[in-house]
Structure formats: C-alpha cells, structure tokens
Amino acid sequence: MxxxxxxxxxxxxxxxxxxxxxxxxxxxxxxxxxxxxxxxxxxxxxxxxxxxxxxxxxxxxxxxxxxxxxxxxxxxxxxxxxxxxxxxxxxxxxxxxxxxxxxxxxxxxxxxxxxxxxxxxxxxxxxxxxxxxxxxxxxxxxxxxxxxxxxxxxxxxxxxxxxxxxxxxxxxxxxxxxxxxxxxxxxxxxxxxxxxxxxxxxxxxxxxxxxxxxxxxxxxxxxxxxxxxxxxxxxxxxxxxxxxxxxxxxxxxxxxxxxxxxxxxxxxxxxxxxxxxxxxxxxxxxxxxxxxxxxxxxxxxxxxxxxxxxxxxxxxxxxxxxxxxxxxxxxxxxxxxxxARSDIQDPAQPKQLPQRLENGARVAIENVSFSYPSRLETAALAHLSLDIRAGETVALVGPSGAGKTTLFQLLLRFYDPQSGSIRLDGVDIRDLSLHTLRGAIGIVPQDTVIFSTSALENIRYGRVDASDEEVIQVSKMAAAHEFIERLPQGYGSHLGERGVRLSGGQRQRIAIARALLKNPPLLLLDEATSALDAESERLVQRALEAAMVGRTTLIIAHRLSTVQRADRIIVLDEGRVVESGTHAELVAHGGVYAKLAVLQFQAHAPVDAHLG
CATH class of the missing domain: 1.20.1560.10 (ABC transporter type 1, transmembrane domain)
Structure with missing residues (x-):
C-alpha cells in the first residue's frame, strides 16, 4: 500500500x-x-x-x-x-x-x-x-x-x-x-x-x-x-x-x-x-x-x-x-x-483559555454536524447541541453507533465538525493550540493503551514531571496500587508490549490512574469500568466519584451504576439527542432510557448489565 x-x-x-x-x-x-x-x-x-x-x-x-x-x-x-x-x-x-x-x-x-x-x-x-x-x-x-x-x-x-x-x-x-x-x-x-x-x-x-x-x-x-x-x-x-x-x-x-x-x-x-x-x-x-x-x-x-x-x-x-x-x-x-498534511492544525494566532474561576470546565456544543471522511454520506452527529456546566457529570448513553465516541473525538479535536462549533470555557476549540486543548482534557479510553515499560512510567505518562509519590497516590485512587505492589518488581515491573502481563481490568485501572495524574478540568471516561469485575468496579467507581469532584466529567456509560450517579443523562441515537434528564426523570418519562433500564432490572444484574 x-x-x-x-x-x-x-x-x-x-x-x-x-x-x-x-x-x-x-x-x-x-x-x-x-x-x-x-x-x-x-x-x-x-x-x-x-x-x-x-x-x-x-x-x-x-x-x-x-x-x-x-x-x-x-x-x-x-x-x-x-x-x-x-x-x-x-x-x-x-x-x-x-x-x-x-x-x-x-x-x-x-x-x-x-x-x-x-x-x-x-x-x-x-x-x-x-x-x-x-x-x-x-x-x-x-x-x-x-x-x-x-x-x-x-x-x-x-x-x-x-x-x-x-x-x-x-x-x-x-x-x-x-x-x-x-x-x-x-x-x-x-x-x-x-x-x-x-x-x-x-x-x-x-x-x-x-x-x-x-x-x-x-x-x-x-x-x-x-x-x-x-x-x-x-x-x-x-x-x-x-x-x-x-x-x-x-x-x-x-x-x-x-x-x-x-x-x-x-x-x-x-x-x-x-x-x-x-x-x-x-x-x-x-x-x-x-x-x-x-x-x-x-x-x-x-x-x-x-x-x-x-x-x-x-x-x-x-x-x-x-x-x-x-x-x-x-x-x-x-x-x-x-x-502529508493534517487537516487539524494549530491556529495562526492561538488563544489562551481564560483563568478558571470555578471547578471544572464549561463545554458548549452548538449545532454540530459531523461525518467521518471515509463515510461522508452517513452523519455520525446531526445538529447536536449540548451545554455542560462546569463541574457537572454528564453520562452519554445509547446504542452502538449513536455518536458517543465521535463526540469525544471532536472534543479532543481529532476531527473538526463540518458545521457548528465546540467551545471550552467560552473559547472555540479551533482557536486553541492542540497542546492547550488536549492538555485540559484527560481521557480513559475503552481500548486501553499500555506501553512496553514499567508500571511507574505507564502511569507517569499522564504527567511526565510527576513524582513517584504522586504516582502512588493516584494508583491508590484508581484501585491499582494493590495489584501493582504484587508485581515482581512492584512499580518498576515492566508490563510487556500492550500490557500483555496484565488482565483487562488491571490495564484499565492503570489508564484511570494515568488520567487522574494529569488532573485535567475536563475528564472523558469511555466505558472506563467496562473491563472490570464486580469487585474491581466497585473500587474504581468509588475512586472515580472522588476524581469527579472539582472537574467536569463526560461518561460514555453502559452500566447502570455509573448512570445513576450522573447529574444528567443524555440519550443519543443516530447522532441526535433523543432524551435528557436525571435517572429518575428518564425512568418516569417512560421513553428509550426507561426501556433500557427495565431490561437491566429484568436481567437481575443491575451492575453488570449493559444499556446499549
């Protein structure tokens, strides 16, 4: 090729x-x-x-x-x-x-x-x-x-x-x-x-x-x-x-x-x-x-x-x-x-984010429409508008292909929308340098990336100047400290290419610790607990709740335990917002979300069941 x-x-x-x-x-x-x-x-x-x-x-x-x-x-x-x-x-x-x-x-x-x-x-x-x-x-x-x-x-x-x-x-x-x-x-x-x-x-x-x-x-x-x-x-x-x-x-x-x-x-x-x-x-x-x-x-x-x-x-x-x-x-x-020239470039005269007066970052998504370059005939997002307050925790739910991960990619400016705009603390993200924008965002992806180096350096990837004590502190928050200590060389243990020496849940907790170390005002969690067993999920969920304090959090959620604790739940389908509200409001409304919730309760596994 x-x-x-x-x-x-x-x-x-x-x-x-x-x-x-x-x-x-x-x-x-x-x-x-x-x-x-x-x-x-x-x-x-x-x-x-x-x-x-x-x-x-x-x-x-x-x-x-x-x-x-x-x-x-x-x-x-x-x-x-x-x-x-x-x-x-x-x-x-x-x-x-x-x-x-x-x-x-x-x-x-x-x-x-x-x-x-x-x-x-x-x-x-x-x-x-x-x-x-x-x-x-x-x-x-x-x-x-x-x-x-x-x-x-x-x-x-x-x-x-x-x-x-x-x-x-x-x-x-x-x-x-x-x-x-x-x-x-x-x-x-x-x-x-x-x-x-x-x-x-x-x-x-x-x-x-x-x-x-x-x-x-x-x-x-x-x-x-x-x-x-x-x-x-x-x-x-x-x-x-x-x-x-x-x-x-x-x-x-x-x-x-x-x-x-x-x-x-x-x-x-x-x-x-x-x-x-x-x-x-x-x-x-x-x-x-x-x-x-x-x-x-x-x-x-x-x-x-x-x-x-x-x-x-x-x-x-x-x-x-x-x-x-x-x-x-x-x-x-x-x-x-x-x-090869990327369509995503720093602006000629980048702006700075305003000094943050409150915890977290405000995100305003205004009439955004987007199609992937390889699939221009299919809209991944269509006229999407959202206003997320600083410090708010918002869960995005919906079936596969609804546009949840696409929204994360646009927030990180991996792509630019064909129309509409996204603002971070009132500044269009296209007016920010990529380093400034992405420096303000932490992400825990669904497909965890582990580098072929030590556990310490994998977590420190979130902030390269962090001390060993800070790495250990966030590892404890992410429920990763205990299993890392049990590794042959502890935090100095090499994790193998793509983390082959760890289980899926352990890799995900490493990724969560990495995001927490970065300490960003905006945190993106893309099914951050999807690979965890019930006990690990309980530990990580508690850590995430503590990590969400003082920052804006967007969660792609497939599990009811995460959704219930969100300040607001946004239900997406075919790139559009079809419902919005708290868990109780949406269940009472009897719409798409309520049907998904009923399916979970009927499965008698409210923690492990999936919403979409």
Missing amino acids: STRTTGTNQPDTSRKGSLAALRGLLPFLAPYRRQFVLAGIALLFAAGATLAIPAAFKQMIDHGFGAAGGGAGSQSIQHVDAVFLALFGVAAVLAVATAARFFMVSWLGERVVADVRAAVYRHVVHQSPEFFETTRSGEVLSRLTTDTTLIQTVVGTSISLALRNTLLFLGGLVMLFVTSPKLSAIILGLLVLVVLPIVLFGRRVRKLSRDSQDRIADASAMAGEILNAMPTVQAFTHEGIESGRFTQSVDGAFQTAIRRIRARATLTMLAIVLVFGAIVFVLWLGAHAVLAGTMTGGDLGQFILYASIVAGSVGALSEVMGEAQRAAGATERLLELLA
Whole structure:
C-alpha cells in the first residue's frame, strides 16, 4: 500500500525525473556544509593523486626505460628512482585523502539518515486519525527503516563515489586529449553513442526499484498487523493461514527484487561491454600509431592508463546510478510521508483559555454536524447541541453507533465538525493550540493503551514531571496500587508490549490512574469500568466519584451504576439527542432510557448489565 492513495493532501511524486526526488534531501544536507567542504577537499586530493599516477608512468617509460635503451644507464636509474619515490608520495597522499573522504561521507550518511528518520517520525506523530485510517503502521515502519537505509547508502557512499568518479572521468578525459587529441576525439564520440542506451535502460531500473520497496512495505505492514493480533490469530487457529499469507507476500517482494536485480545486472553488463569495447578499439588504433612512429611508448602507456581510469569511472557511475535510482524511489516514499498534511492544525494566532474561576470546565456544543471522511454520506452527529456546566457529570448513553465516541473525538479535536462549533470555557476549540486543548482534557479510553515499560512510567505518562509519590497516590485512587505492589518488581515491573502481563481490568485501572495524574478540568471516561469485575468496579467507581469532584466529567456509560450517579443523562441515537434528564426523570418519562433500564432490572444484574 502506498500513501499516494491516502487522500488529496498527499501529492503523487512518482512522476518525477529519475533523480529529481533526491533534491528533497537538500534541506537535510544543508546544515552540514562544513563537513561537505572537508569531504570535497579530501575528494579533490584523492582524485588528483589518482590522475597523477599515469603521468608518472609516462616519465618512467620515456625517460627511464627509453633512456636505458639508449645507453645512459646511471642517469636513467636515478630518474627511475625519483619517479618511484614520487609515486610512493602520490600513493601516501591518495591513502590519507581516501581515508579522510571515507570518514567524512560515512559520518554524513549516518547523520543525515538519523535526521530524516527523526523528521519523518516527528511529522507522522502529529497526523490526525484520518491519516492512520488509511496508512498502516507497518508501512510507516518500513519507510523509517528500509527506505532510510537506502538513503544512507546514497549519502554515505554513492554521492562520494559519484563525485570521485565524475572528477576522474573529467580529469582523465582532459589528460586523454593532452596525450592524443585524435584518439580522444574518437573515444569521446563512441562514449556518447554507448551512454544513451545506458541512460534509457536506467529508467526501468528506477521503476523496478520503487516497486520492490512497495512490496517490502506491504510485507512489513502485514507482519506488523498480525503480530499485534497474535492472541486472536491463535484463538482461531489461523497460524498456518497467516504464515502462508506472509510467505506469499515475501515471495512477491522477492520476485520484484529479482526483476530489479536482473535489470541492474543487465545495465552493468551493457555499460561494461559498450564502454570497454569502444576503448579497446581506440587502443588498437594507438598501437598502430606507436608502430608507425607517430606516438611514443610512454604516450601510449599514459593513454592506456587514463583510458582505464575513464572507463572505470563510467562503469562505477553506472553502478552508482543504480543505487541512486533505488534511493530516489525510497526518497519519494519518505517525501510522501513528509508531504502529508493534517487537516487539524494549530491556529495562526492561538488563544489562551481564560483563568478558571470555578471547578471544572464549561463545554458548549452548538449545532454540530459531523461525518467521518471515509463515510461522508452517513452523519455520525446531526445538529447536536449540548451545554455542560462546569463541574457537572454528564453520562452519554445509547446504542452502538449513536455518536458517543465521535463526540469525544471532536472534543479532543481529532476531527473538526463540518458545521457548528465546540467551545471550552467560552473559547472555540479551533482557536486553541492542540497542546492547550488536549492538555485540559484527560481521557480513559475503552481500548486501553499500555506501553512496553514499567508500571511507574505507564502511569507517569499522564504527567511526565510527576513524582513517584504522586504516582502512588493516584494508583491508590484508581484501585491499582494493590495489584501493582504484587508485581515482581512492584512499580518498576515492566508490563510487556500492550500490557500483555496484565488482565483487562488491571490495564484499565492503570489508564484511570494515568488520567487522574494529569488532573485535567475536563475528564472523558469511555466505558472506563467496562473491563472490570464486580469487585474491581466497585473500587474504581468509588475512586472515580472522588476524581469527579472539582472537574467536569463526560461518561460514555453502559452500566447502570455509573448512570445513576450522573447529574444528567443524555440519550443519543443516530447522532441526535433523543432524551435528557436525571435517572429518575428518564425512568418516569417512560421513553428509550426507561426501556433500557427495565431490561437491566429484568436481567437481575443491575451492575453488570449493559444499556446499549
């Protein structure tokens, strides 16, 4: 799956030129100009040393071996000694410059990739829920790992090799013309003819590289989804089925990778055969020139070495081009993530909440209508209006799909309504920064999230600067202290991925303690006691009653024990308010709520029965 399909706010960059996407890395490279300059200096020294070697060999052949043949033995030996001494000096310069270049470009590769990963992750965590409805987390992880590794190869290796071989190609070409303009003109004309098919074939390599990365992302996304649902997979004995699906996905990625490798191998073969074929033809002409006496042996030796440098640099550039094209595809995918723009943004000039003069926050919902982006034809809320006083406890009841959880999501501004407004203490929540708004709200979700860390840090997630004593205090309020103390390392015990070492009720009490630690003026409880047994519910209910004092509380309630204690009960159906009042008033009214209450009493389980 590609985020090219996730919405109109994400541009399709797949039609860019083969390497155009790599320009997107420039903002990440810009802060490290100094390191690039140092690497460039080392690169120039290394390339210069390499290009000096053939000239040294020419001197040795013409003035050393040639002179020896003429009888000037002592002088030629001295000249050969000087040439070899100079050659060793050139090799030393080459070694130091190459080591410096390797260190600098490797450092740049690691640094830039770390910055890219951090930037992509920082951007993704600020996306709205709409983004995660259409983008699988496994795919995002694939882009953060596999794709950034390809970029690391380009920044840390390929760019350096490309510049080095470009310098060698240009320098070698200049020296070829200095050595023999006629042969150089012929070889240059032939190179122009052979490079064209190489460039055209390279485009196919890039497309296959992008396809290969997409297939790897698909496999990663599938694996992530199944591993997160392993108890369900095993409960339905689908281990074999899921293994087969993953194997099929991996095989698909393998086949795509093989097509890419085959294309790259063909490209490399084509480059080497065409380039070296042209060079061999020109050298054949040079050999005839030496035999005819129009060229010295030293000139031919120098020409051969420079031709080898030019040919080697062209071959290396074709290899680098293949890596760069793979990285271009990876860069496009990462840039798509960075280009994703959430519809939920901080206002240009955010307002502040007024100083709270009374306990809790006042919430005013005015004629709100909302449909989820993926289901625009169905209204989740329709012309909903509510006025919740500061310090009031309001219960929301109704059947599934009535709009209860949707209202919570709008209060947290995970989505914005299509019409109407929501005000917190008289301020439209769209005029508040997301940090200010969500900082004023605590939530205990129905699906409890436990992080793979200690019990202490899981609760402290509610307020990161809280002391250990404050964490223990709210744990006692949430009836979590006793079972945490019984864990092997107490509050230091790691709870496992997604809290697998805890029961459902224990996870929920951790979440309640986390919300209480935040101590917000507005508390949202989304079936906060749904996973608790009767005894735990009694303890937590008592804790919640204490926590509700001094704050406004909205409860999505399925249990009569919670509903009865609310100041007001709102009955929702199909996104509309159909009834409102206290428990006694609604029962006396004989409407929807009364029928639900009668069903509970008839079940003879007033605590455990469900209202909707």
